[in-house]
Amino acid sequence: MSVVQIAPPAPDVRTRILDAAETIVRARGVPGLTLEAAAREAGVSKGGLLYHFGSKEALLAALLTRLAEFVSQDFVEGMERSPPGPGRAARAMLAWGLEVSEAEANERCDRAAAVFLAAFHHDPALLDPIRAVVAGLREAVMTDGLPPGHGMAVMAAMDGLFMARIFGMYELAPAERRDMHAALSRLLELPT
């Protein structure tokens, strides 16, 4: 009898190491991420990890590249789901942050935060790939036909929620999420 592997279709070692690193940062914080810990969590030896990622920096860079691709793709899909017309990008952002379940938003946020903080701590320049993506989002939001400043206000608000969660500053209750969503939606509908 042969067992067919389903669901995670046998994640390769690199992916497992990347996932392990994220897991560790989320569970034990940035200082908890050591090469040895990541290797153990991924079920490989330290030597094996270093075979795939020649240095800690290389590991972090890979983590960040993956995150950047993920965010970028996520936004493209959000844009496609958002009806065309002025404010399309801004509405996609709003949806991205406030029209998904709280659990989903938190999960995305936490994953991003882990990679973000670990990379930033090691070397801020590692964030460059994400910076490029964010610059793209910003460009999209600023040129989608809304009165100037309105789109960026929405983007900044979403970023604020991101930060508030990363650092455990505050978290919106479901009703508050709806209220903020309504408020920002009104902003997006205001005429020039």
Place this chain on the structure above:
Amino acid sequence: MSVVQIAPPAPDVRTRILDAAETIVRARGVPGLTLEAAAREAGVSKGGLLYHFGSKEALLAALLTRLAEFVSQDFVEGMERSPPGPGRAARAMLAWGLEVSEAEANERCDRAAAVFLAAFHHDPALLDPIRAVVAGLREAVMTDGLPPGHGMAVMAAMDGLFMARIFGMYELAPAERRDMHAALSRLLELPT
């Protein structure tokens, strides 16, 4: 002849050490902040530093307490400058972030970020004093008579700008600052 000391009235050693720690984080990042580096920057020996702050954690805690007091006081003053009536707290926040010179906003932001990141990296629980202050701000913004969600949208947007700067994601040009200010002001004037 006796010389009278003016301007900085001989900052005491503790203050100098605290300032030194901030300076180092801003210049060399969180990993650059070691007891030895902080001591050298403050012009004391490592032993001297440890005399005043019994551990690195104690140093960070003191740094954070100082920041929390500063932010809290800053907001109180902002509130007093803001005309009474609905939306007073939210308008104070808006002013706090967007009605000061860019240089001043950046300076405040960078100081806060340095303390923030250093403390968070060592132990997230160290942020508790700031969390308490932020909880207070949030309470003020949510109960100042605006339609639900409007005040929090403004607060989140300001927090987003903070984060964007910390991590070097984006920075608003002067015109963009004005535009965002105008947009959020409109939001605050919207009737229920």
Place this chain on the structure above:
DNA sequence: GTTACTGTACCGTCTGGACGGTTGACCTAC
């Protein structure tokens, strides 16, 4: 033979923290 590892041993460096001085201002006793 090559690729993809494992496992162990090891090195150099850095860091927080402990510890035993030393200095100098200030008080007190004679």
Place this chain on the structure above:
DNA sequence: GTAGGTCAACCGTCCAGACGGTACAGTAAC
């Protein structure tokens, strides 16, 4: 007024542990 003593405020050195990274011998699959 000077000798003795106290105490906070430091200084400089030392150390154990951890971490990133290297080296290398071995192995199992293809």
